[in-house]
Amino acid sequence: MKRHRDDNGLPVSFLVASSADDLAEAVRELRLDESPFLGIDTETTGLDPIRCRVRLVQIAAPERSVLLADLFRIRTAEAREPLRRLLTGKAVKIFQNAAFDLAFLAGEELPVAPPLFDTMLAAQLAACGEDDGSHGLGALAARHLGVDLPKELGRSDWRTASLSSEQLCYAARDAAILLPLREALVALLRSKGLVGTAKLEFDCVFAIAEMHATGMPLSRERFDALRTTLEEEKAAALKVLRAALGALPRQGQLSLFDDGALVNPDSTKQLLEALRLRGGLPLTGTSRSDLEPFADHPAVKALLEYRKIAKAASAFGDAIAAHIHPVTGRLHSHYAQVRTPTGRLACAAPNIQQIPREARFRRCFAAPPGKRLVLADYSQIELRVAAEISGDTRMREAYRSGEDLHRVTASLVTGKAPEDVTKGERQLAKAINFGLIYAMGARGLQRYAQSTFGAAMTGGEAEHFRSRFFDAYSGIAAWHRKEAENPSAEVRTLSGRLRRIPPGEGLPGRLNTPVQGTAADILKEALGRLPAALSGTEARIVASVHDEILLEVPEEHATAAAEILSRTMEDAGARFLASVPVVAEAVVAESWAEK
The missing domain is CATH 3.30.420.10 (Ribonuclease H-like superfamily/Ribonuclease H)
Structure with missing residues (x-):
């Protein structure tokens, strides 16, 4: 020594x-x-x-x-x-x-x-x-x-x-x-006043380390097959796009038999020129917000579809392939606990949280032989947190009685009886609920409903739905007014997590932070409790995606682990939400697609 x-x-x-x-x-x-x-x-x-x-x-x-x-x-x-x-x-x-x-x-x-x-x-x-x-x-x-x-x-x-x-x-x-x-x-x-929140973060570290060390299981056979399919779809979508856009005249074109230059779909300049020249569209940019008002135009529709497929091919195929571990064959993502302002977990190398929800993507994440995945997510956690924070009576009653809040909202804004609400109207109500708890304007609601939920509404309908929503949920409206008049730049989650809102964020930031931040606190509370709760099941925490936790468990312990996971997540929610029940639904699955 x-x-x-x-x-x-x-x-x-x-x-x-x-x-x-x-x-x-x-x-x-x-x-x-x-x-x-x-x-x-x-x-x-x-x-x-x-x-x-x-x-x-x-x-x-x-x-x-x-x-x-x-x-x-x-x-x-x-x-x-x-x-x-x-x-x-x-x-x-x-x-x-x-x-x-x-x-x-x-x-x-x-x-x-x-x-x-x-x-x-x-x-x-x-x-x-x-x-x-x-x-x-x-x-x-x-x-x-x-x-x-x-x-x-x-x-x-x-x-x-x-x-x-x-x-x-x-x-x-x-x-x-x-x-x-x-x-x-x-x-x-x-x-x-952050001692309690700090303990929550420190307790969560053990699960974060376990997720990174264990890694997310990946079926290489399914992944490789899907990656090939995505590249084929990308090529087909590009062919459709170029047909819709036509060719651009070449500078100094000399031949009558020269068909012109193919449009580069990654060039904003060329896209704008083609859309103006061939489509007659008065565009000043090619961002999604620029294109959405013309979404029914064949060229714009083809461009949006191409971008969707190209993004999937790159973000899923290339990004995942680059991070498959040469020893384990798994994805050992890095999770950052306090990198986002609200405290929500961030993920990188690769970002598991950005995997599309489509079954064909998620079935690539499958349990190895002899194991099962146990998947659980919180049901409408941000809406439940908003009901708790705002004290809205109607929203709290819906959750206490086990009603479907999206159906309730659809009924309130359309005037229909809940049992007469259609599937499309319920989908529309999802956009209304998730958008308006953060004070989204009518125009923003219209765009959000279309882009996120595929639900179309006119500007007039957006105004009408917005008015009916705040009439029905007066507690949400009162909470918004209170926060709009609050001179302090400081907001806290229900755990006491503190954030100072930058001047540019305004009311939406003041509303989003306590809701999304409390939802993050609840998930971290669950992650902090899980290693001890799962002792004896041989379960390993392999990933966390926003309001969801994924375990890998030997088959013989899967049912017990699912019960523990669901109970632990609900108990974690009950620590912060005193007047609104928290529901976490767990399933035993062969792949991530089964949730």
Whole structure:
């Protein structure tokens, strides 16, 4: 066991444990198991927890030297037992970007148990939706502690047989800085009333790490077949589009037999020229909002269809293929907890949340042999949250009595009895409900209904439906008026999550944040509870998509896991919604398409 001290920059002393005896002796000498707080960091050989390894685990406790455990030399489970005890003990474990470290430590069979504090999440949460700069460890140390913490060595080679003294000092400082950084951030969270929301985020980290490490299962056979089909559909749609647009005259055309140049569908300039020349359309742009008023024109219809298919071919086919893991054959997406202003989970590399709802796409995500997917989503969660926040009597009554709110709204705006509402009118009511709780205007409602739900309405109908909606749901109207008159730029979700609304967002932002943010809080509450609730079922959380959670479970435990998932999600909702019931419907399925 080697002792070191570095007084450059942030003064730090540390012990390097390179054997089982070193590790056991260091834990005893530093009395790490007696500390209520432990700053924990890892140095890894790369960013992929499946193909890369943990080189060092650094553990810091107040007023003690930092322990650096070299896992390249401490290899067996028995030798690592002192680390395991610390990571699963009662101390608050302080991490920076805990989901990253948890995924790597799980790969080393070193699980981490609550309680946990994540300095990155705490800082992001305390920013209240505003851009206050980077939330990397170096930036946080400078901003909250006035400490210069160089990060260049983080990209050095951690696979080398002998680590340099500079690397060891760097590793020790990263763990030691977490202790005072937590104190600064706790004070900030308390001053903004965000302690409860921070705990919600910290509890959720374990599920986030599990989703990334486990990955979403993918049937390569189904995916490859669909990708081929999409490319064929894209080529066919392009042929139809070019036929509808015709050809553009070539500059300096010399031959009477030259048919002109084919239109490039990705060129705004060429599209505008063709649509004006061949279609006689008075367009100034080719965005969806520009084109929608002319959606019945053959050329515009062909263009919109081509774009839809081309987007699917690219966003689904190419994006998914680029992220299929070479070892697992799965999609190990990265989830960001507090990157969006409302607290809704963000997803990337690839973005599972953007997979189209069509069955042909979702059936590509299938359980492997011997397993099943368990799928559950919240029923109309944002509308239920709006009913809770606004106190609207009619909306609350509908949910308490188990009525279909979309049918109720269709009945109220059309004047029909609920049993006489048609399928098309119910679809129209979906757009009305989801659009108008956020104060959408008549014109916006008209566009939203068509683009999102395929439901057409005239401008006059949109005005009429809007008026009837707010007459029927007077509590929603009163909530809108109250928020419109509220001079404060600060809004909170029902968990207490705070956001400062930028001036340009106006009323829709003031309404969307507490509703969508509370729905996000409810989902995160469920994710935070699930790892413990699912203990014994061998279930793994593989994905979360807005209001939906997906598990992969051995067949023999699937029914039990479905009951646990549904109950846990509903209990999480009941924590925040006191007057409106929360419903989460779970199914056992072979593929994602069955929900």
